[in-house]
Amino acid sequence: MTPFAPPDWAYLDLRAALHARDGERGAHALRLEEAARWWGCSARTARRQLVRLDREGRLSYAPGRGRGHTSRVAFATGLRAELAALTGQLAQAGAAGDLARLSRLPFPRAWVLTDAARSVFGLSATPAGVDRLRTVLTRELTSLDPLHVSATAEAHLLTQVLDGLTRFDPETWTLQPHLAHHWSAAPDRLSWTFHLRKAVAFHHGRTLDAGDVRFTLERLRVGAPWFLPDLRDVAVLGPQTVRLHLARPDAFLPRRLADTQALILPRDVPFDETQPVGTGAFRWTPLDGGLRLTAFDAHFAGRPLIDEVELYRVGQGGHGHVRHYQVDGATDASVDDWQAEVGVQFLIWNGHRPAAQNAALRAALCELHDVSAFWRETGRADPLVPATSFFPRRSARRPSRPRSEARAAALVQQAAYTGPPLRLWVLDLPDPLAEGEWLVRRAARHGLAVELRPYPLAATPDRGDAADLVLLGEVAGGDEHLSFWTALRQPELLFRRLLPPEVLVEVDRELDGYRSAAQTFGDLEAILDRVEALLLGGHHVNLTHHRVKRRAVHPLIRDVFPDVYGRINLKRLWVGERSGPGRGALTAAGARAQEVSGA
Known part of the structure; x- marks a missing residue:
């Protein structure tokens, strides 16, 4: 018997957990406590589920004798054949949601995402004439609130549903009108006036007006004050006109308003991350x-x-x-x-941990973390694009400095570190894990103990965590200069969380230059140069490569x-x-x- 029409998820959860534990077998030992944990229920309810599955012919259940004794479950059909039949039926029914849920269980990926299953995901014309693209997400989404969004995929999704006052065009490196068709600054640049397009509709039927802009920016001022730190108030001058009053001049304001944090929300619909409403x-x-x-x-x-x-x-x-x-x-x-990703992979010290106060130790890890040696020693097939800057176009103009194990050994000696093993946190994904494991082995050759700790993307390390070092990447948006400013100012991201306070003070002083009225490309590049020098010169951050x-x-x-x-x-x-x-x-x-x- 097969778990079809609709899928029996209790059965599939159990079979997936047993396969993950034991591999492909016809029979398995099972304790009720295990089944209860996998199903998230009591042992009594788990027993009832097993009895039901036995009665329906899904499996054979032989209960253990007495409390705590091991039971036995057996299956008449091989798992691979059963999954092939199930995915085929779900694919024929176009059951994309069930196929996606099935793929999240710990079955071998190739047994679930078969050619038949993949055929469900595509651009097709339905009988009703609707052209539909079905595609996939390979991780859980993090925050979809514009105030806190910090991942590229989430930002991309939000810009399909919400619009900003302005829009940055990465092809021409120019700022374009969007919901606002014109804007201007007062001579002292302490106020900016934005004129909105007429008859712009929200998804729920009402038209956009200046009150929605005021609502969004006030929400932003309170919920993410780092983004518009000098916004004093937002005045509605008419249905389609809004004026922003600032405490200090900010020539970069219109460009900031093109970012994800400033996407416009309706004032009459409470924000819901599961179903955002906008004008997009x-x-x-x-x-x-x-x-x-x-x-x-x-x-x-x-x-x-x-x-x-x-x-x-x-x-x-x-x-x-x-x-x-x-x-x-x-x-x-x-x-x-x-293609090289517009972003960078890096190693960052937690400046709030005792080990990070040792400058020679920071320099030693930087010297040991030789990405060229990692590529060479692990035989990676993908091209290596070494990083000397946050952005590939800048790294291409700066040759990388050769690293030396001899220099690393000398720095380890100079550091004379006698504390506990350094704790290195890496994303729980194959590539970061491989790089972290390699760095652990390399450090051990020089008598430096490093412990590896995998963590999920949703659990970004914070200053109070027991992490001395974190291996991660930062991906930019279309506006590289704004993305750089955001990466170093947003509280949800690692730089703000982990860099030492004295370094952040210097970084903020340089980033303040974004406000200047002289905002040529060269001016912004010079700011980027100086901030990178602060981060890299003190070995607080080690840029490794562009993925x-x-x-x-x-x-x-x-x-x-x-x-x-x-x-x-x-x-x-x-x-x-x-x-x-x-x-x-x-x-x-x-x-x-x-x-x-x-x-």
């Missing part, structure tokens, strides 16, 4: 195990070409480097290339080019005509945005 090109609907973005016909900048985008949470794969954007029903083909990812885009997917984060512009997505009998645009299975390895 897509409306958000929660789904079981995912979410749907539906094209908003009344979007002021034009309706998206696609009708719906569904995203489902699937099991975590490897932290790999390949993302494919293909077309179902068409011959496999792609424009294939490696690269491989993109494969089918030529039939038109006007869509994955950016350096692998994101595609959902508003512009469409598929050109395919040649051959019966192959009109979007009339067959469509295009598939497939995240192959969980990158």
